[in-house]
Amino acid sequence: MAISRLLDRVYDAAGVLAGIAMIAIVLIILAQVGARLLAYPLRGGAQFAGYAMAAASFLALPHAFRRHAHIRITILLQALPPRPRLVLDLAGLAVGTVIAAWFAWWAYDLAYISWEIGEVSQGDVAVAMWIPQIAMVVGTALFAVALCHTLIETALTGRGFAPEGDGVLDAAADR
Template sequence: MRRTLDFIYRAAGALAAFFILAIVALVAAQVLLNLADKVSAALVGRGIGLTIPSYSDFTGFFLAASSFLALAYTLRAGGHIRVTLLTGRLPESAQRIAEIIVVGIALCMSAYATFYVVLLVEESLVFGDRSSGMVSVPLWIPQLPVAVGLVILTIALADELIGLLRGRKASWDGKGDNLLSE
């Protein structure tokens, strides 16, 4: 089970990286098209109007996808910002209790958000909601990676909570089963 979960977290992280690269490629392509338009305007006195339709919409969709798909991997790799100013001063047993409580609260919040985002995707699909850009995209398409990312985060938080309750160290403290330690 551990290998399967870690594979899911890594796959979601890799997919997030793909979306980041897609943003870079799309923005670079639009910058090059803008440059070609400026060169054309300088040479012949008139731009040729090259543009990628709805590129800003697509980069926004890709940013949301990459952000949410990266959440579980980042949690397991210890990349989330944690405030240890207080917990670092607690005895080890109190730190453990605090971590269990915080992960439990995070799990509840993530499960709540996951439930409603999945409902949003379903609603967008049922009602045929579409984006309002030049390229009208069914909204369930960009919403789906957000929902998948939240589902995987919820699984990762449940995984973390179960591990903490079983006595395992937190994955983010460098002594647990961190994704980057393999």
């Protein structure tokens, strides 16, 4: 399906952004170390590294989920016959979709309120809080979309999303 490939590209793009955020963390920390060696403290380094860590964490959610990189306890699913396994997998995806959508809504609400009231950070550098919160909104919204996408895909194909082989690489290769 073309829309499935498009969505997977969007999740991959979010994963790339998460990787860039992780590189930013390394660069910020290296800049802080270098600044300390030169006896010139770098203001806000820990603050911006924290924002990048949050961005990396939230933006990686949809990419990691679609690649079976999240921790998932499948011992029960693997012990069931195919039909009950599929039903339980669909139920888990449905519950996960609802929870992720709920979280995305409240993340959006938090960022909107921060923007509306002009909330700024209390760190060394004043930053409008809605700016770093955008990564949380985008990451959780894309995670909800990825869960819904997987729920629909699983329901249409009848193939469970949970890995069935010896490891996640087997399941990822089968998709």
